Amino acid sequence: MGGQPLYLEPRLESRLRSLLDAPALLHTLTDALGSPLNMLVPDQLADNLQQFRSVYGTHHLSGQVYFAHKANRSSALLRRLAATDAGVDVASLGELQHALGAGLTPDRIIATGPKNPEFLWLAARTSVTVSLDTRGELEQLATLVRKHALPRARILLRLSGFEASGVRVLSRRSRFGTAVRELDPLLEAVERHADVVDPVGVAYHLDTTSLTEKATALEGCLRVLEECRSRGLRPRGVDIGGGFGVNYLADGGQWDRYTTELTEAVLGTRPPLTYGGHGYGLRNEAGTLRGTLGLYPAHRPVAGARYLDELLSHPAASLGGRPLAALLLEHLYDLHTEPGRALLDQCGLTLTKVLEVRDPETGGPLLVRLAAKADDVALEEHGVLMDPVVVPRDPADTQADTQADAGADTAAGAGAGPDPGTGPVAVHLFGSRCLESDLITRRTVFLPRRPEPGDLMAFANTAGYCMDFHATRAQHQPSARKVAAWQEGDTWRWCLDDQYWPTTPVGGAQ
Numbered sequence: 139m140g141g142q143p144l145y146l147e148p149r150l151e152s153r154l155r156s157l158l159d160a161p162a163l164l165h166t167l168t169d170a171l172g173s174p175l176n177m178l179v180p181d182q183l184a185d186n187l188q189q190f191r192s193v194y195g196t197h198h199l200s201g202q203v204y205f206a207h208k209a210n211r212s213s214a215l216l217r218r219l220a221a222t223d224a225g226v227d228v229a230s231l232g233e234l235q236h237a238l239g240a241g242l243t244p245d246r247i248i249a250t251g252p253k254n255p256e257f258l259w260l261a262a263r264t265s266v267t268v269s270l271d272t273r274g275e276l277e278q279l280a281t282l283v284r285k286h287a288l289p290r291a292r293i294l295l296r297l298s299g300f301e302a303s304g305v306r307v308l309s310r311r312s313r314f315g316t317a318v319r320e321l322d323p324l325l326e327a328v329e330r331h332a333d334v335v336d337p338v339g340v341a342y343h344l345d346t347t348s349l350t351e352k353a354t355a356l357e358g359c360l361r362v363l364e365e366c367r368s369r370g371l372r373p374r375g376v377d378i379g380g381g382f383g384v385n386y387l388a389d390g391g392q393w394d395r396y397t398t399e400l401t402e403a404v405l406g407t408r409p410p411l412t413y414g415g416h417g418y419g420l421r422n423e424a425g426t427l428r429g430t431l432g433l434y435p436a437h438r439p440v441a442g443a444r445y446l447d448e449l450l451s452h453p454a455a456s457l458g459g460r461p462l463a464a465l466l467l468e469h470l471y472d473l474h475t476e477p478g479r480a481l482l483d484q485c486g487l488t489l490t491k492v493l494e495v496r497d498p499e500t501g502g503p504l505l506v507r508l509a510a511k512a513d514d515v516a517l518e519e520h521g522v523l524m525d526p527v528v529v530p531r532d533p534a535d536t537q538a539d540t541q542a543d544a545g546a547d548t549a550a551g552a553g554a555g556p557d558p559g560t561g562p563v564a565v566h567l568f569g570s571r572c573l574e575s576d577l578i579t580r581r582t583v584f585l586p587r588r589p590e591p592g593d594l595m596a597f598a599n600t601a602g603y604c605m606d607f608h609a610t611r612a613q614h615q616p617s618a619r620k621v622a623a624w625q626e627g628d629t630w631r632w633c634l635d636d637q638y639w640p641t642t643p644v645g646g647a648q
């Protein structure tokens with residue numbers, strides 16, 4: 139194989155670890171329901187919500203946590219959410235209908251994203267709060283409310299183009315939201331339509347991992363809220379969108395080692411680490427490394443609720459340097475959040491069956507073909523590099539698959555090779571589409587042992603965006619079915635995703 143195996147082991151919390159410790163169940167389910175198969179654990183969503191709530195509690199803040207529905211189409215997840223006190227952020231007519239049907243009342247729903255007239259009408263008809271993208275959308279909503287005699291619509295003004303200290307634009311460009319420099323005409327329009335719209339707050343969502351950019355945006359929103367109040371408007375809160383992130387990997391050392399060696403592979407000072415020498419954004423220009431690594435920071439200790447905590451503790455430079463949370467509290471503003479990925483952390487996995495394992499004629503990594511398409515396991519699409527866990531078909535091999543076994547993490551990471559029979563192997567994972575580029579991941583994946591046809595490869599933590607956001611039915615191949623699973627004592631129970639209701643588990647969801 140050459141060199142030490144470069145593992146990128148997934149971070150597995152108790153529910154996913156316990157599922158992976160139940161190979162008979164996983165094989166029975168994929169035998170019955172096909173590969174790929176998505177498994178969801180809705181109770182984890184409720185636990186993740188509690189973590190966000192506890193950060194609100196620490197900072198004495200009120201406001202709603204709206205789960206960003208777009209991250210997963212699952213009914214089970216939405217129905218489990220309905221059994222909590224959280225809300226949902228819907229970004230299409232279908233998502234709004236789904237949320238209403240799952241039992242989320244309109245006061246717990248917020249409509250975001252680009253909207254067509256039907257989506258706007260149903261939101262306004264049911265008194266769902268609408269996060270307005272542009273002045274044009276405001277005009278459209280006002281016209282709709284008047285024409286159809288709808289109730290006065292609760293609106294948030296989504297903003298973008300925030301500036302730090304009024305000079306350098308620090309927050310990244312977004313095609314969504316009204317630029318802060320266009321605030322005056324926006325507020326004039328709000329005032330003109332005051333009979334049909336009620337501006338309850340301002341909002342932003344920035345597609346960035348940068349805490350300082352988000353702090354700049356939140357600070358900008360606080361200034362806008364003051365401007366609104368000075369004009370006699372009475373907004374009550376700020377919605378800071380999503381983007382709190384997930385820590386996908388168990389071991390930061392593995393991540394550092396992998397990225398260092400990837401750099402060396404791109405420079406040609408070690409053998410390639412990807413199929414076809416792909417550089418994930420890096421390139422070698424006459425011995426000099428150029429480009430930027432286009433990968434998700436898969437080892438991210440400050441993610442999810444912790445990220446929110448750090449953001450709220452961040453000092454507001456232009457507002458006396460006090461923590462952002464203190465400023466929100468002082469003005470009694472509600473804080474709303476729209477986490478998608480972060481609320482789905484550890485909420486599910488994707489099972490795929492190994493169809494073929496081939497030794498390439500020219501040597502190098504084994505060619506492994508899975509019963510799944512690249513779009514069924516969209517980790518690569520999101521730049522998330524993380525090893526699958528092999529779930530052997532033959533129970534006798536189960537001991538050899540130690541990546542899900544905490545005790546073996548160190549041995550595997552050190553490249554000791556848990557199975558003396560075969561030891562670690564390097565593989566390339568191909569999908570089942572008749573397309574050269576149908577690679578589950580372009581990265582050379584290291585596994586603790588050679589997989590066999592019939593084994594399962596379980597991709598952990600795929601619930602956020604990696605299950606169904608990109609899935610297609612190309613070539614008449616199925617997209618994955620979904621099952622929802624929950625624990626009763628030591629036993630896992632399951633049902634098809636659309637059969638799950640909070641009454642399904644014995645005793646019902648709390």
Ligand SMILES: Cc1ncc(COP(=O)(O)O)c(C=O)c1O
Pocket residue numbers: 206209227250251343379380381382383476477478479480
């Ligand atoms: C308006 C809005 N809110 C929330 C989210 C959720 O973001 P994340 O899943 O990164 O938390 C998105 C994602 O695109 C979004 O566009």
